[in-house]
Amino acid sequence: MKKYAVIVAGGAGTRMGNVTPKQFLLLKGKPVLWYTIDSFLRAYDDMHIVLVLPKDHLKKGEKIINQLDHANGKIVMIEGGSTRFHSVKAGLQTIEEEAVVFVHDGVRCLISVPLIRRCFNQAIEKGSAIPAVAATDSIRIVKDGTHYISDRQQVRIIQTPQTFLSTIILPAFEQQYDEAFTDEATVVEAYGTPVHLTEGEYDNIKITRPIDLLIAERIIEDRSAF
Numbered sequence: 372m373k374k375y376a377v378i379v380a381g382g383a384g385t386r387m388g389n390v391t392p393k394q395f396l397l398l399k400g401k402p403v404l405w406y407t408i409d410s411f412l413r414a415y416d417d418m419h420i421v422l423v424l425p426k427d428h429l430k431k432g433e434k435i436i437n438q439l440d441h442a443n444g445k446i447v448m449i450e451g452g453s454t455r456f457h458s459v460k461a462g463l464q465t466i467e468e469e470a471v472v473f474v475h476d477g478v479r480c481l482i483s484v485p486l487i488r489r490c491f492n493q494a495i496e497k498g499s500a501i502p503a504v505a506a507t508d509s510i511r512i513v514k515d516g517t518h519y520i521s522d523r524q525q526v527r528i529i530q531t532p533q534t535f536l537s538t539i540i541l542p543a544f545e546q547q548y549d550e551a552f553t554d555e556a557t558v559v560e561a562y563g564t565p566v567h568l569t570e571g572e573y574d575n576i577k578i579t580r581p582i583d584l585l586i587a588e589r590i591i592e593d594r595s596a597f
């Protein structure tokens with residue numbers, strides 16, 4: 372089965388508070404996005420990558436691709452949209468053949484090869500794979516001016532790569548945008564197709580705030596010590 376990874380890196384990184392969008396910040400001398408793309412290239416030799424970037428940063432993307440020594444001809448770059456949904460949609464519109472499609476946040480740069488392969492295998496078997504981990508904190512719902520405890524055993528934290536057969540995800544993204552679409556699972560479910568969770572990884576963090584860069588740097592150091 373063909374394999375496409377739509378890596379969305381079209382955001383501005385407002386919560387990071389840096390002029391340069393977080394996907395281009397350096398971790399141990401390499402851009403965040405370099406690590407993300409490298410993992411997908413290492414997962415499968417026949418991986419095609421659609422890299423979605425902010426309009427004003429296509430040059431930076433090109434530079435990163437040139438830093439990857441096994442990227443030859445496997446990556447196309449396109450411009451993102453005004454929301455994550457629109458960036459994903461732009462990426463999906465480049466896919467014209469049946470495939471397994473991974474949609475991954477460019478800023479989840481600690482994604483592991485085993486997780487990518489687990490998502491692929493489950494998508495082949497069940498049609499989708501949405502990585503998720505159990506909550507490790509107590510959870511409270513804040514609503515209508517009050518708050519109440521929720522059973523954390525019933526809570527899962529959702530990650531990417533959210534992985535689907537193209538026949539499932541492509542038609543779902545033809546829907547009208549809704550603010551409730553925070554990820555691909557919500558889009559596919561709204562289209563009427565149930566999605567299947569798979570075990571995620573606690574290391575697979577999304578770089579969102581400055582503290583996440585420190586954590587990621589430490590994990591990369593630990594990994595390279597082995």
Ligand SMILES: Nc1ccn([C@@H]2O[C@H](COP(=O)(O)OP(=O)(O)OP(=O)(O)O)[C@@H](O)[C@H]2O)c(=O)n1
Pocket residue numbers: 379380381382383384385386387392394423451452453454455456458459476477478479577578579
């Ligand atoms: N219009 C957008 C918005 C987000 N993303 C991407 O979606 C991923 C997850 O989004 P998030 O962490 O929210 O990134 P930003 O939107 O850049 O961050 P912020 O919300 O803090 O501005 C990131 O890789 C981001 O680049 C995108 O491709 N296009």
Ligand SMILES: C[C@](O)(CO)[C@H](O)COP(=O)(O)O
Pocket residue numbers: 455476529530531553554555577
């Ligand atoms: C897709 C996602 O990473 C799953 O946890 C998340 O929903 C992205 O949220 P953001 O607000 O765009 O960072």
